[in-house]
Amino acid sequence: MKPEFGESARKPLDVLRGVGPATAAKLRERGIESLQDLWLQLPTGFEDRTRIARLDDLQLGQSAQVEVRVAAVERGFRFRPMLKVLVEDDSLRQLSLRFFHYSASQAAQFLPGRLLRAYGQVRLGGTGYEMVHPSYRFIAEEKAGICRDRLDPVYPNIDGVGTATLGKLVRQALQLLPPESELELIPEALLADLDLPRFGAALQAIHAPDPGTTLAQLQSGRHPAMRRLALEELLAHHLSLRKKRLALKSKPARPVDVPDSAFAPFLARLPFALTGAQRRVVEDIRADLRTGHPMLRLVQGDVGSGKTAVAALAALAVIAGGGQAALMAPTELLAEQHARTFRDWFEPLGIEVVFLAGKLTAAQRREPLKRIAAGAPMVVGTHALMQDTVAFSNLELVMVDEQHRFGVGQRLSLRDKGESEESSPHQLILTATPIPRTLAMSAYADLDVSVIDELPPGRTPVQTVALANSRRDEVIARIRDYCRQGHQVYWVCTLIEESDEIQAQSAQAAFETVAAGLPGVSVALLHGKVAPAEKSRIMRAFKDNVVQVLVATTVIEVGVDVPNASVMVIENAERLGLAQLHQLRGRVGRGATASHCLLLYQAPLSAMARERIEVMRQTDDGFLIAEKDLALRGPGELLGTRQTGDVGYRIADLGRDAALLPEVLHVANRLLAEYPERADAVVARWVGAAARYAHA
Missing domain, CATH: 1.10.150.20 (5' to 3' exonuclease, C-terminal subdomain)
Incomplete structure (x- = not known):
């Protein structure tokens, strides 16, 4: 073969x-x-051209094939050239065929009474139903009523x-x-x-x-041919990840085996005790580090489950053996918070922490770059860590927080900074986006997976309420009471500036409205266009309770930790997916105070938006929410498959075809064990040279 x-x-x-x-x-x-x-x-x-629809049976938004006669032709030039052909059938209903790009000879063909067949999507025009730029052909009288016998690709x-x-x-x-x-x-x-x-x-x-x-068989994936090709495509991606894992696992890495005493000073300074789930995941990581081969582990944990402490212990293990650890975060806000946290934890232990971000000027970067090259044990930063000017002395552990927010090439380039013929760096991926088990089986086949499935004691459940935007004044009145009691509030908007096309409250307008409604309350505005230094100042003021209400865009979605913030207001919640809503809600409920999440929505709600909001009201279980998100929106947002460079699927759909995954795993195991050359051929058929980017 x-x-x-x-x-x-x-x-x-x-x-x-x-x-x-x-x-x-x-x-x-x-x-x-x-x-x-x-x-x-x-x-x-x-396209379904196997039947002819009568004009009185047409439905808005659906595509249909009609057989009609030309009734009238109109050419106009109001804003741009336009050809409008009025057609009718024996139902006595009429339909407009509208063309904006046409030639004079094309227009001349539409003679009154001439029979034609047209196919297009039905929409509502100024004078009734219309099709814009339908495909069409004129037919002879004797061909009337004769259709194709199969669907057209x-x-x-x-x-x-x-x-x-x-x-x-x-x-x-x-x-x-x-x-x-x-x-x-x-x-x-x-x-x-x-x-x-x-x-x-x-x-x-x-x-x-x-x-x-039928169209339904193909669109739903139920057709046996669709299932056959989807299965092989899923198999190819799964095998490419398994082969990548085997290849990386065969490389050498410096074994790291440190005694429990190496962690004792750090644990003694922590203001909390590790949960059982955290201890279990740390032992998974320590076992990986001992093997002499690169660790490839994904740590999943719901919002606030304590992934950062686990990452710190992994870093301590490597640092105790003389290696460097690097933690990369997707935003400067989150990277700065990680840097502060690691400094608070590590510097009292005599461990240097270096921070590097793109916002730093060339002069400000010189010293961090020098310290990294000299072997600074702990490095925290953004994508700036992957730039060519960054050189590590002995990078042995690469940690990536919320890795789906990075492009694949970026993640690879950081790992490659620690790559040598003698050794490869260990890799630890952290995510607060719970991945459904079926999805993880396929998408993370190259990683060992640990789950922190226990929240620290003292976390309070968040009560979630949905309210129409028309009740904004009532919400502001509630916020006034919360602030008088000493609590802090997030007010999250989805846009920075007003948009005529999208009915969403902008952050600027929300800031002005909230500030006007809360006299005597300190209100601040934070969004992506705020200068980095100002952004840091605002977040520090909010963390120190100098600012009581923070109006922000979704820039605060990931990682921001202010335990005194107990209220989250989310504007236009209907525009966000479940995973993002869950992440935002996770910013509150981090202390002992009863917490609330208010979802403001623009009526009327679509069926999907209504279902999303209902899920948020009913549960705070991240994995259950992820399963619902997968069913409603598919895997793209959960896995970041819209990132440039990620391998997409031609025909498979991880949400739709999840039932095939057990068979995919069975066939994959048999191929790898008994038919390795066929496994190579399956990967080459569907993935080919892109295998390097299948997952990084």
Whole structure:
């Protein structure tokens, strides 16, 4: 067996009719260079031209095919050229076909009484239902009522290569598919257990659905061909992560084995005792560090579960053995807080902590860079740690907080700063975004996973209430009472400035409204456009209770810790996902005082927004919320797969296809144990050179 489908797969595109140097260059820009790339250029959707809809049955927002006659034609030039074709059918209803880009010869074809078939999305225009730029063709009278017998695939539009041209090229490439004996990579015995079609048959069924295949089957992923391709794609990504893990685990790393006494001074100074979950995770980390191979561990813990203390103990272990530890955070606000925390903890123990962030001037950076190069044991910073000017002396532990907020290349570049032929750095990933187990099985197959599933004692549950924006004055009155009792309040907005397009209260407008409604109360404004020095001053004033109400954008979502803050108001909560709402709510309830979260929403609520808010009212269990978020929005936000460089899925959907994951794991284990060359071929087929970026 040869990887990547064998020789047929690697044939260049110029074997196809219509592919010259210019077209090949355009396709190459999109990563399409061979027949195999076209086979896997799966449709982005399908059009149902198997039936003709009557005009009186059309529904807004849905796409439909109609067979109509031209009733009238109107050409206008009010703001830009426009061609409006009024059509009708035997239901006596009318529909407008509207074109903004057309030629004179095209307009001349629309003669009254002429029969045509049009396909497009139905929308509401100024005079009734309309389709804007529908696809259409004129038909002969004898062809009336005769439809296609199968769904039409829709391919993406590539600059210089239209969707129709790409479809023709895909169909040509499919005619050159080799036999199943060369295409199929899953062994026959395993394939029989799966009860799914072979790979070649599944490809054909997606590119050219059989008669009777419905849109619902394909869109829901229930079609056997969809399940077959989704399973293999999930398998490929899972295998690439497993192989990456095996490769990294085979590298050497300096074993770190320090006695319990190395942690005693630190633990004695902590104002709290570690929870059982924290102690368990620390032992997981210590076991990893002893092996002589790089640690690759993800620590999940709900908001406020104590991940920073666990990270500190991991750093202490490495530092006690003479190595350097680096902690990278996604925002300067969070990085500064980590730096303060580590200084409070480490400097009394005689351990130097160096802070590095992009906001520092060249002159301010010289000393931190010098200290890092000289071997400063603990380094905290933002993405600035990955810049070429940063050189570590002996980087042995890389810790990344909320890693999904970084681009993949950024995370790799920090790890690479500690890479050498003799040793690789240990890696510890921290996240307060609980990842559902099904998602973690696939997305974090290259990492060992520890969960801090216990909150420190003294944390109070947060009561969550949802209120319409129209009750803002009532909320401000409540806030006034809270502040008189000595409590502090977060007031979070989703925009910095007013927008005419989005009905959301801006931070600036909210600040003015809240400040006006709270005379005698200290109110401050914080958002991304505030200068770094001013941002630090404001946060310090809030932490010291000089500022009582902090009006802010979601910049305070992650990591900000002010135990006296017991109220969280979130404007336009309907615009945020569950994971983000949960993170924001986690900023309160960090002390012994009863805490409240007020979700202000703009009515009317969509069904999804209503469900999200109801979930927030009913539970504060981060993992349950993550499961709901996965079901409602898919995995993109949880995993950060929108980051540039992350490997996307062509056909699989981690939320929709979660039920396939047990079979994926079973097949993966068998391939790695019994058919390693097939495992390589599956990865090459779907992931290829992008495997380095599959997860970092």
